[in-house]
Amino acid sequence: MRPTRMCRVAYVTDDIDRNVAAFERAFGLTFKWPDMGDIGVRVCIGEHGLEPLQPQRDLPFLHGIPHPLLEVALAVDDADTVKEALVAAGHVVTAPSWLPIPAKFEYLFGPSFHGIPLMICTDGDNEAQLAPFKDLESAAAPKLGLVSLTVPDLDAAAADFERFFGMRFGDADAAGLGRRAKTGAHRIKLVEGAADASLAAAVRAPLAALEFMVDDVEATRARLQQQGSKILLSHRLASGRHKHYLQIEGLPLAIYDAADDRAERGLPQSG
Numbered sequence: 591m592r593p594t595r596m597c598r599v600a601y602v603t604d605d606i607d608r609n610v611a612a613f614e615r616a617f618g619l620t621f622k623w624p625d626m627g628d629i630g631v632r633v634c635i636g637e638h639g640l641e642p643l644q645p646q647r648d649l650p651f652l653h654g655i656p657h658p659l660l661e662v663a664l665a666v667d668d669a670d671t672v673k674e675a676l677v678a679a680g681h682v683v684t685a686p687s688w689l690p691i692p693a694k695f696e697y698l699f700g701p702s703f704h705g706i707p708l709m710i711c712t713d714g715d716n717e718a719q720l721a722p723f724k725d726l727e728s729a730a731a732p733k734l735g736l737v738s739l740t741v742p743d744l745d746a747a748a749a750d751f752e753r754f755f756g757m758r759f760g761d762a763d764a765a766g767l768g769r770r771a772k773t774g775a776h777r778i779k780l781v782e783g784a785a786d787a788s789l790a791a792a793v794r795a796p797l798a799a800l801e802f803m804v805d806d807v808e809a810t811r812a813r814l815q816q817q818g819s820k821i822l823l824s825h826r827l828a829s830g831r832h833k834h835y836l837q838i839e840g841l842p843l844a845i846y847d848a849a850d851d852r853a854e855r856g857l858p859q860s861g
Contacts, residue, residue: 592713594755595776597665597726598639599737599800600709601658601841606632606644609839613640616814616838617732617802622720635716637724639734640800651685654700658841659797661698661709662737662778664755665725669712673697675754676710691719704747705796706739726777731848732810735803736779736855738767738844740795744782748772751780760856765825765833765844767798775855788823789835792842799835799844801854807831807847814845828853 603609613619621634630649635641643660645652652660666672673683676699685698687709696711717723726733741747748759759772762779769783781798784790793799804810811834815821823835833846852859 591667592665593776594664594666594757595727596639596662596734596737596778597711597713597716598635598641598663599734600633600641600643600660600663601797602652602660603642603644603658603839606634606642609642610634612839615817616819617804617810619732622723624720635720637726637729638732639726639729651698654684655707656701656705656795658794659707661707662739663696663709663711663716664776665713666710666755667713669694669696669710669715672710672754676703679754689715689719691721701796704741704743704750706741706747732802732804734777734800735846735848735851736773736777736799736801736844738771738779738781738798738801740768740793740798741780741782744770744772744780747780751778762854762856763825763827765827766823766835767793773854773856775857777855786823789842792822792835792837794840794842797842799842801833801844801846803848803851803854804845805848807834807845810845 619638621636623634630647633643681702683697684700686695692715699708701707751757757776759774762771762773764771766786768781771781773779819836821834825833831847835844
């Protein structure tokens with residue numbers, strides 16, 4: 591049994607081909623296009639943790655979710671057990687999703703959980719569905735290192751993540767995204783308060799930033815600038831390296847060096 595952790599982030603786009611091409615160009619990412627049948631969406635996914643989705647018709651489960659963020663997926667020990675606990679606490683499943691290969695459900699909960707839409711899936715089920723497919727922890731950079739999320743009450747949100755998912759948070763550098771922040775080994779960062787003025791227009795609450803870990807942050811920054819991306823803010827980390835904020839396809843992004851990943855999650859630098 592592994593601790594609960596973020597395993598992917600899904601978001602809605604009005605042009606999935608353009609969106610995918612932009613991330614391929616920016617980071618060299620590759621995507622798989624699973625056969626979803628006639629469910630009214632085009633969707634793709636990669637080992638890097640991104641899952642863009644383009645609706646092909648009106649889908650009721652999308653109502654009430656503040657786009658572009660559709661879901662933050664959490665890999666848990668048993669999705670059914672966690673689903674029952676959330677439902678007992680008053681949260682509502684807005685869309686169960688059937689995975690034929692493991693023959694199990696995963697469950698989408700709307701934004702009643704501190705404004706964050708969550709997908710609850712059993713650890714390993716999606717990888718089995720897409721095999722061969724490395725989970726996010728095993729995948730090489732560049733990949734999604736953190737998802738930063740705005741919440742109205744940081745302490746209450748962190749407490750509920752621990753209550754329902756066993757996810758522990760420690761104080762973190764808000765790094766321009768707000769006044770206070772907490773993060774942990776699970777790769778979720780919670781932020782409270784207004785973002786720096788240079789970032790405020792880019793934030794798509796509750797999505798504050800998709801934070802990519804890359805092998806060389808300054809080389810990546812230079813390449814993205816050469817491609818036309820504007821750096822909105824550069825934040826100096828304790829290591830002396832920088833985290834850079836920008837946008838791609840209207841999504842708020844950050845890039846940081848893979849050498850800073852443990853520190854960004856509040857983990858010891860070795861071990």
